[in-house]
Amino acid sequence: MIAVAIDESADDVRPWVDGITMPVLLDREHLLTEVFAISNVPAVVWIDEAGRIARPTAVAFGSDMFKDFTGVGAGPHLDAVRRWVREGVVDIDTDTARNAVPDLADDEVLARLHFRIGTAARRDGNDTTARTHLERAVELAPDDLTIWRAAMPLLGEDPFGEPFFAKFQAWQERGSPFHGLDAMTGRDAQEGV
């Protein structure tokens, strides 16, 4: 397990990883969301021993903490991970895997660049420049939560508050667009993860 925090600072991440022993990396520039075309979190990618993508970007939760909100439990994915680790079985075929992740649109790439300038300017204390670029990033990628939701705390908004829920609902009404596989559903996992 390699966890990558798409976050602005290590201090933002530490409360979430207290006591966790697996590697936790910090991705301030959202590099991972560019190289794997990731547009929301939590997202998982399975990578095999040889460095091949065994199962491309998918929605998957580590626990049932958000199950009531998202309707997605952690169990089916965790069961599938166990089968992959123990038996080498992947639940989708190669053709499905190849076509599972649409490439980023040009505007979604530009949004990442504006986002990076925004966060760099914010660190430099150039607040006007920061705001201009963060707002432009959000305009360019309205379906990408790694842009618009990640920008909320940087623009002084609450990413768990009412403005988030309103935007989230609008995103759901557009069909919850996501670059990758939907979350696995099915029976809940057995106990003893």
Next chain:
Amino acid sequence: MATVTVIADDVTTVEARIDGERVLIDPAALPAAIGWTLKPEGLCRDDVCVPVRDRTTLLVDGQVDLVAAAAALHRPVVVDTVDPVHPYVAVALPAEERRRALRELEAPEFTLPDLDGTPHSLSEWRGRKRLLQAFSSW
């Protein structure tokens, strides 16, 4: 002269002369800024060279335009020269690299710091199954 923040493979700063949307730097500073070197055969990194058809788009009075260099490498770029003292340039990966990785199912190599700042690359864990999980505090 201005100190430009360049956000490409890394975040660096480089001294530059701003001319409209052009960000003109010493060719010797190009490798540190975007990881490529200007040579007679083109823009080069390791054994790979990208030919540059029209060098006049790239070179102005012996200085290289960072924005044109990124474009020659097919890397999308955003420039902010509104503040002439502190401009910003952000350079994306070549889109084709990502498309190929998604199509060929080859996990792209990346290097990121852990929470203490120590860099780690995906290939460190080669030979093992890896479950990569992107998460966030927001």
